[in-house]
Every structure is written in structure tokens, then in C-alpha cells.
Amino acid sequence: MSKRIVLLGAPGSGKGTQGQMLMERRGIPQISTGDLLRAAVAAGSDLGLKAKAAMDAGELVADEVVIGMIRERLNEADTANGYILDGFPRTRAQAEALDGLLVDLGKPLDRVVHLDVDEEEIVKRLLERGRSDDTEDTIRNRMKVFRDQTHPLLEYYSERGLLVTVKGSGDLEAIYGSIVAALDA
């Protein structure tokens, strides 16, 4: 059974929703860099102030900032039995840093699940979600950032034999079932 899991997908592909279902049903924490960053912004911390402009523009926050957050989070006790990374890594530098961290911890990733949803559907979903960074311009930019920087990670993980792709459109429970089947295969 896979325990150390990355959910990879475009913004609006359902990583957050499916990550939460996995957390509730499998009892392992969901770690979302987007949630951690939004909490830092809300708290008005230095890190939050640094991150806010990039987030509002749909750009990525600097690698060293998110890598630092993940390093701290993966050292917490509740990750001992596994975790679901949601929204991290998003760049090759982040993926390589994660590999390094996991070598140090002696616990490699088990699976990377790619939630595959077509772009039209994603734009529609995000406009319905209506988060403050869900305006049409920001959405287009986030999609571009995904294509340019995050999509190449599919090859990175495929080469390492970790990647499974799951169709991310349709019924939530059916998608969840496909993810669990891929994790337990």
C-alpha cells in the first residue's frame, strides 16, 4: 500500500478535494503548500508577505521558500506513517530537493498520481470556485505556469517508475476509487 504520495495536476484538477478524501479515509496528513502559504499570508508573517504578490499574480512562490516549508513539515511526527503532498513539487528544483530530503529521511516516495483533466473543464471549475486568485487572467497564467514548469515533472516521475495517471473528471467517488486502485496496485 502506498503511503508517501504526491498528487500532481493542474490548478483545479481536484488535488485538494481528493487529497482531503485520502487524508480522512487513510489517516495520513494532506500537506498543501497552497494552504500553508495562504495561512502565512493570513497571519501576516514575513514569509506570507513575500509570497503574496506571486500568489495574487498566479506566479510561483520562490523554490527556497516552499522547499523550506516542506522540509519543516516533513520533520513533524504525524508524517511518520505517510502523507499526501498536494501542490508540491511544482518545479524540477522542488522535485530534486524533495528527493534529497527523502534520501535524508530514508523514506522514498511510493507513488505520484497525475490527476488528468482537460483545460476547458479546469477553467470552468476555477471560475465557479471563485477564490481570490481565481480571476480569468490569473487562471490563464496559472495554467501556463503549470504547462511550462510543472508538466515536465510527469516525465521526471515516469522515468523513476513512480507515475500513475488517473482521469480527474466525473464523479468524485469514482475518481477516488481510481486513485485508490492506482495506489494499491
Ligand code: AMP
Ligand atoms: P494552490 O492552492 O496549490 O493552487 O496554490 C496557490 C498558489 O500558491 C499558487 O498559484 C502559487 O502562487 C503558490 N504555490 C503553492 N504551492 C506552490 C509551490 N509548490 N511552489 C511555488 N508556489 C506555490
